[in-house]
Amino acid sequence: MPSLIGCHALVWTGEFDAAGITSSVERTKAAGFDLVEFPLMDPYTFDAATARKALGDADLTGSASLGLPEHADISSEDPAVVAAGVDLLRTALDRVAEMGGTRLCGVLYGSMRKHMAPLSERGRANSVAAIRDLAGRAAAVGVHLSLEVVNRYETNVFNTGRGALAYLDAVADTNVSVHLDTYHMNIEESDLFQPFLDTSERLGYVHIGESHRGYLGTGSVDFESTFRALARTGYDGPIVFESFSSAVVSPTLSNTLGIWRNLWTDSEDLAAHANRFIRDHIAAVRTIDLH
Ligand code: MN
Numbered sequence: 001m002p003s004l005i006g007c008h009a010l011v012w013t014g015e016f017d018a019a020g021i022t023s024s025v026e027r028t029k030a031a032g033f034d035l036v037e038f039p040l041m042d043p044y045t046f047d048a049a050t051a052r053k054a055l056g057d058a059d060l061t062g063s064a065s066l067g068l069p070e071h072a073d074i075s076s077e078d079p080a081v082v083a084a085g086v087d088l089l090r091t092a093l094d095r096v097a098e099m100g101g102t103r104l105c106g107v108l109y110g111s112m113r114k115h116m117a118p119l120s121e122r123g124r125a126n127s128v129a130a131i132r133d134l135a136g137r138a139a140a141v142g143v144h145l146s147l148e149v150v151n152r153y154e155t156n157v158f159n160t161g162r163g164a165l166a167y168l169d170a171v172a173d174t175n176v177s178v179h180l181d182t183y184h185m186n187i188e189e190s191d192l193f194q195p196f197l198d199t200s201e202r203l204g205y206v207h208i209g210e211s212h213r214g215y216l217g218t219g220s221v222d223f224e225s226t227f228r229a230l231a232r233t234g235y236d237g238p239i240v241f242e243s244f245s246s247a248v249v250s251p252t253l254s255n256t257l258g259i260w261r262n263l264w265t266d267s268e269d270l271a272a273h274a275n276r277f278i279r280d281h282i283a284a285v286r287t288i289d290l291h
Pocket residue numbers: 148181207242
């Protein structure tokens with residue numbers, strides 16, 4: 001089965017009220033994508049019923065991602081902070097199921113921020129236990145979890161595909177997979193080929209982002225290796241374009257990710273270009289089988 005090609009909704013808007021949800025779905029569809037990924041930074045207020053209707057009307061698949069805040073960090077040593085994180089994750093899971101989605105991804109395993117100390121053993125054990133519990137609950141409602149590998153300035157739990165595999169070994173639940181993102185890989189990994197091979201058995205979600213998070217092909221990410229590796233391993237999970245500019249601001253996400261610059265202003269042009277870029281690369285590397 002070919003991959004679903006998707007677009008992160010923050011390409012369109014930082015406001016996820018009913019109007020923002022509906023317009024981001026419609027614009028994602030118009031740009032040529034199969035899937036839209038909603039940021040669920042605040043799952044308590046997310047209008048899943050509106051998302052479900054908009055996705056159905058547009059015949060688009062929905063997924064969701066989040067990074068835990070500091071006060072709800074399941075990798076904390078403080079039981080109250082861990083409990084807040086567990087509650088946030090369970091709420092996010094409910095929202096994904098309510099909107100008819102089947103995938104929840106991102107930095108689910110800890111708080112997304114610059115940490116000033118390494119992860120403690122107890123913090124790691126708390127994180128693993130909470131993700132194992134969430135994975136069971138997710139399976140019961142037909143949702144699959146993918147844990148995003150992000151760079152050292154956004155987590156201290158793991159920063160490479162191999163690090164994620166070691167964490168998944170501890171979780172020991174097949175309803176959790178690895179989520180790789182080329183923007184983060186470009187900072188932390190040896191190259192943009194080997195990690196896709198290393199994680200291929202357990203790779204469930206891929207973010208396609210440029211080194212500066214702007215237009216694909218205008219930075220230093222090695223997309224030739226990326227798409228060759230995905231073809232070589234037969235990856236068939238979602239491939240989702242992620243890009244951020246200060247032209248579109250999310251009150252919760254933009255500051256956490258350090259989006260201080262305007263790298264683009266025309267969301268429609270950016271997204272249509274990304275859709276073509278991803279599909280063209282997939283089509284080209286597929287012919288390698290004929291060589
Ligand atoms: Mn990402």
